[in-house]
Amino acid sequence: MKDQPRMSVADTARALTRHPFARQAPSTLGRIAFWGFLIGGLGGLGGTIALTLSLGAPSRDIVITTICSLAGAAVLATRFRWAPLVATLLGAYLLYLVFTEPFVVESLANPKGPNGGFGHFAGDVIACACALLAFGGGLAATVQDARGGARRAPRWLPAALSLVAGMALGAVLIGAIAAPPAPTGITYTNGVPTVHLSAGNFDQTSVTIARGQKLLFVDDTASVHILDNGSWQNQTARPGREPGAPLVANVRLSADSAAIGPFTAAGTYHIYCVVHPGMNLTVIVQ
Numbered sequence: 001m002k003d004q005p006r007m008s009v010a011d012t013a014r015a016l017t018r019h020p021f022a023r024q025a026p027s028t029l030g031r032i033a034f035w036g037f038l039i040g041g042l043g044g045l046g047g048t049i050a051l052t053l054s055l056g057a058p059s060r061d062i063v064i065t066t067i068c069s070l071a072g073a074a075v076l077a078t079r080f081r082w083a084p085l086v087a088t089l090l091g092a093y094l095l096y097l098v099f100t101e102p103f104v105v106e107s108l109a110n111p112k113g114p115n116g117g118f119g120h121f122a123g124d125v126i127a128c129a130c131a132l133l134a135f136g137g138g139l140a141a142t143v144q145d146a147r148g149g150a151r152r153a154p155r156w157l158p159a160a161l162s163l164v165a166g167m168a169l170g171a172v173l174i175g176a177i178a179a180p181p182a183p184t185g186i187t188y189t190n191g192v193p194t195v196h197l198s199a200g201n202f203d204q205t206s207v208t209i210a211r212g213q214k215l216l217f218v219d220d221t222a223s224v225h226i227l228d229n230g231s232w233q234n235q236t237a238r239p240g241r242e243p244g245a246p247l248v249a250n251v252r253l254s255a256d257s258a259a260i261g262p263f264t265a266a267g268t269y270h271i272y273c274v275v276h277p278g279m280n281l282t283v284i285v286q
């Protein structure tokens with residue numbers, strides 16, 4: 001009778017670590033991804049609370065970003081073998097979210113713009129850096145685990161970390177010295193008074209036009225706005241059409257423009273966006 005081949009201790013250990021729910025100590029790369037998710041998630045949580053306090057409701061995107069970040073940190077904290085792979089997928093989604101969110105893109109292009117200004121800009125830079133670390137760390141950890149062998153920090157790691165830190169710091173410095181946008185007076189498009197809309201607001205709070213003129217609304221981003229007669233008061237939508245005001249009934253804008261009017265009677269009129277709390281425009285007709 002032959003002896004069954006017996007597994008050596010090393011083979012047993014290897015088989016155990018191959019088990020999908022086997023746990024393993026996080027590698028340096030996995031730790032970097034973990035901190036990217038955690039710091040990004042906690043920052044997102046802070047942003048969510050700040051938005052809720054200032055606007056009455058957080059944006060859907062910051063909530064998704066926050067949940068996604070905290071989920072990535074939680075998955076990595078389980079130390080399951082497949083955790084870095086799942087974290088990489090979450091990190092990729094996070095990168096996509098952060099870099100396509102209109103608020104972020106607008107703030108990065110316009111550090112001292114009307115939506116939150118420099119604080120928002122700096123927060124967005126940190127969010128982008130965290131998303132990069134989360135995805136990059138997760139991907140590198142997954143590749144390293146798949147290859148087997150040593151799970152030491154790779155030689156290029158300090159250079160990669162310096163690059164991300166340098167880009168974030170550079171962006172914040174450039175943002176800090178950027179001039180605030182010039183106050184927007186009245187602009188005209190083919191002779192029609194024009195108000196521009198950014199991701200979450202009008203570019204100006206009021207506009208003065210002459211009796212009989214129309215008002216052109218130009219949405220400069222893909223952000224959806226729906227305009228109606230009325231205004232936001234203390235975070236509550238107050239629909240209402242003043243006597244003499246032209247009807248503004250669910251005028252939907254997204255990367256396009258629409259004309260409202262003509263305003264035939266002198267007076268002060270209010271137009272608001274039902275999508276964005278606090279998005280008010282006062283139209284003064286002389």
Ligand SMILES: [Cu+2]
Pocket residue numbers: 199200201224225226273274275276279
């Ligand atoms: Cu809007």
